[in-house]
Amino acid sequence: MAMPSGGARAKAGRMPDPSSEAFQQRAAGLFALPANGYRRPHPKFPLPRYVVWFTFKDDDGFHREPDDAASAQWNERERDVWNELWRYPQGYAWSRPQYKYLQHMVALYVRQYVLCESSDAKAADRTTLCRYADSIGLTPQGLRLNGWHIVADEKPQARRRSAKIVDFPDPRDEWQSMQE
Known part of the structure; x- marks a missing residue:
């Protein structure tokens, strides 16, 4: 009895060759993102403030209290990562x-990223x-x-020609002329 293939997965198969004709045909229907990133205002971080807890033990047992300094540092880091991601x-x-x-x-993702920067991160956190x-x-x-x-936003500027630069013919052009 044959096993089902399971369908498409994110990392299944080879990466396509961007210079191939098939890739170019598929790319025609893709949503283009500007290579220089996003430069407009972006939304504020939508998640509630993260609270870091400090656990301690005394005669009555274990207790937890919010660590205000650590919480402030955590939330500032989340804001920094959020702002950086929006520039991509x-x-x-x-x-x-x-x-x-x-x-x-x-x-x-930002919250998970900051968690993964901490020493408390587990393998499951990194997988997530x-x-x-x-x-x-x-x-x-x-x-x-x-x-x-x-996609690149602007075409590269033509290089200035120096008198010392010697132009060589493109071998592809020579090959094409030999085929005709």
């Missing part, structure tokens, strides 16, 4: 109405971070799953 090309997509639903997941990154388009697989691709 993906910020342009997250701002579009059809992808607005991803904004909350971006916030969850990778899954969030795929979902919000921060990885090559995530870009592909969301139907996004990053």
